[in-house]
Amino acid sequence: xxxxxxxxxxxxxxxxxxxxxxxxxxxxxxxxxxxxxxxxxxxxxxxxxxxxxxxxxxxxxxxxxxxxxxxxxxxxxxxxxxxxxxxxxxxxxxxxxxxxxxxxxxxxxxxxxxxxxxxxxxxxxxxxxxxxxxxxxxxxxxxxxxxxxxxxxxxxxxxxxxxxxxxxxxxxxxxxxxxxxxxxxxxxxxxxxxxxxxxxxxxxxxxxxxxxxxxxxxxxxxxxxxxxxxxxxxxxxxxxxxxxxxxxxxxxxxxxxxxxxxxxxxxxxxxxxxxxxxxxxxxxxxxxxxxxxxxxxxxxxxxxxxxxxxxxxxxxxxxxxxxxxxxxxxxxxxxxxxxxxxxxxxxxxxxxxxxxxxxxxxxxxxxxxxxxxxxxxxxxxxxxxxx
Numbered sequence: 001x002x003x004x005x006x007x008x009x010x011x012x013x014x015x016x017x018x019x020x021x022x023x024x025x026x027x028x029x030x031x032x033x034x035x036x037x038x039x040x041x042x043x044x045x046x047x048x049x050x051x052x053x054x055x056x057x058x059x060x061x062x063x064x065x066x067x068x069x070x071x072x073x074x075x076x077x078x079x080x081x082x083x084x085x086x087x088x089x090x091x092x093x094x095x096x097x098x099x100x101x102x103x104x105x106x107x108x109x110x111x112x113x114x115x116x117x118x119x120x121x122x123x124x125x126x127x128x129x130x131x132x133x134x135x136x137x138x139x140x141x142x143x144x145x146x147x148x149x150x151x152x153x154x155x156x157x158x159x160x161x162x163x164x165x166x167x168x169x170x171x172x173x174x175x176x177x178x179x180x181x182x183x184x185x186x187x188x189x190x191x192x193x194x195x196x197x198x199x200x201x202x203x204x205x206x207x208x209x210x211x212x213x214x215x216x217x218x219x220x221x222x223x224x225x226x227x228x229x230x231x232x233x234x235x236x237x238x239x240x241x242x243x244x245x246x247x248x249x250x251x252x253x254x255x256x257x258x259x260x261x262x263x264x265x266x267x268x269x270x271x272x273x274x275x276x277x278x279x280x281x282x283x284x285x286x287x288x289x290x291x292x293x294x295x296x297x298x299x300x301x302x303x304x305x306x307x308x309x310x311x312x313x314x315x316x317x318x319x320x321x322x323x324x325x326x327x328x329x330x331x332x333x334x335x336x337x338x339x340x341x342x343x344x345x346x347x348x349x350x351x352x353x354x355x356x357x358x359x360x361x362x363x364x365x366x367x368x369x370x371x372x373x374x375x376x377x378x379x380x381x382x383x384x385x386x387x
Contacts (some may be wrong), residue, residue: 006066015203024289031294084182084250084257085138096190100174103136104145106157108164109387113172119198131211133161133239134167134202138195138226140217140304141184145172152216152312159319165387166212171195177218185250186365187259188218192225199226200233200387209239209266216312217278220270231264241265245272245279253282262286267357271315273298273348276309286360289350291327291367294335318351325349326374328365338364349376 012127105127114122122128139152153170160168177186202211208230215223227238243260251259260267261284268285275281277296291314292298297316301307318326330344332338346361367373 001201011164012121012385014034017100030377038093053326055110060380065193084185095251096176096194097174097185098194100176101194102172102174104170106161106168106170108161108360116171116194116198130206132165132167134169134206134213135259136169136171136195136199136211136213136216136223138171138213138219138222139153139177140219141177141181143173143219144175152309155316156312156319158384159316162259162384163319163321165169167217171222172221175224182216182250185221188221189225189257192222193229195222196226196229197233199238200230203234203236208234208236211238212240212242213238213265214242214244214315215246215260216244217247217308220244221251221257221259224258224264227264238265239267240257241268241285242315243268243270244315245274246270246284248276248278248280251280269312269355270349273310273314274304277304278308279311283333286357287355287363288361289329289363289365290335290338291326291350291365291373293338293364298367310373313371315351316351316365316375317371317377318353322378324351324353326372326377327365327367328376329334329352329360329365333362 010126026311099115099117099334103114103116103119103122105114105122105125112122112125115127137153137156139150143150143152145153157168157170160166173187173191176191179187199211202208209317211221211230211259213226215221220241221272223243227241227323241260241264247259250257259268259280260268264347267287269289270280270283270285271289271291272279272281274296275289275290275294281294291310296304297307298310301310319325327350328347329350330338330343330347333342337343343364344364345361346359348355348363348364350365366375368375368377
């Protein structure tokens with residue numbers, strides 16, 4: 001099949017699903033896709049060539065398919081990184097319409113939706129409780145809320161609404177995360193900047209330290225940009241950022257895109273569940289947590305996609321009342337020490353529980369293969385908040 005036609009077929013479903021249809025944007029995406037496609041298939045070719053050369057040795061080792069899968073994955077990630085490098089070295093050409101973003105304030109009784117273009121209606125709403133802390137959830141690539149039918153949103157919102165002690169807000173990024181990955185990565189800067197500008201108005205309504213942004217994958221990097229923008233405009237830092245397996249592709253060290261990092265908020269905690277593949281491996285927060293250590297595939301998972309999602313599953317489990325200490329972790333100097341059971345540092349809970357700045361460092365823990373994942377699970381059946 002002609003490469004232009006192939007790329008066009010991949011692009012049009014995303015574009016045609018929206019109310020606006022900008023042919024110039026489609027053309028740009030097609031041209032970008034053609035360039036990216038050549039790079040991708042070139043890397044796949046190298047992967048196959050490498051696999052062919054290694055076939056006899058791998059067959060003798062008895063693990064041909066496992067190693068081939070890893071080689072294909074490594075080359076695909078390399079190709080994606082090359083595409084990201086090419087794209088991030090030039091100015092983004094897609095115009096984001098902030099009016100299409102929404103803050104969704106979720107309560108046990110109903111959800112209240114407010115346009116990011118006019119957030120004043122949000123902060124002054126009777127549904128927004130100024131006495132409570134505010135938690136903003138930002139999701140990642142290929143996520144778009146459809147009447148709330150989004151697994152990560154359902155899972156985390158259910159946990160917070162059971163507590164009913166915060167203003168729980170979901171950032172609906174419209175279709176801007178449902179596009180080519182490299183374009184979505186570029187969009188994190190604009191989305192984060194716009195969010196930071198809008199929430200800066202909260203400084204006059206609630207204390208900065210009562211704002212907590214929780215972001216998964218690319219959403220973690222949006223959280224970082226939003227928090228930095230908030231600081232630029234107010235001179236203060238938000239209270240906390242929790243990064244749930246922040247995305248690695250396009251955000252490697254030395255890249256032009258700056259991701260979430262220590263210093264973006266008063267406290268930054270990171271949960272790594274697919275380190276070195278879809279998620280970052282290096283410690284980037286005040287406290288970094290490694291369930292299962294540096295193993296990129298945690299117990300109970302058989303793919304990187306599953307592993308990448310475990311971060312928000314673990315976090316949601318820790319949010320339920322009485323379950324805040326279900327993931328006790330130990331400060332450790334290295335993964336090798338963790339695997340050798342040679343860690344003697346302080347223990348702190350991973351996830352929801354409030355932490356202090358004296359918990360800075362890398363923490364390791366074991367988890368269960370299936371829910372409940374926390375080995376210190378103490379959740380008791382209880383009546384969650386209702387209307």
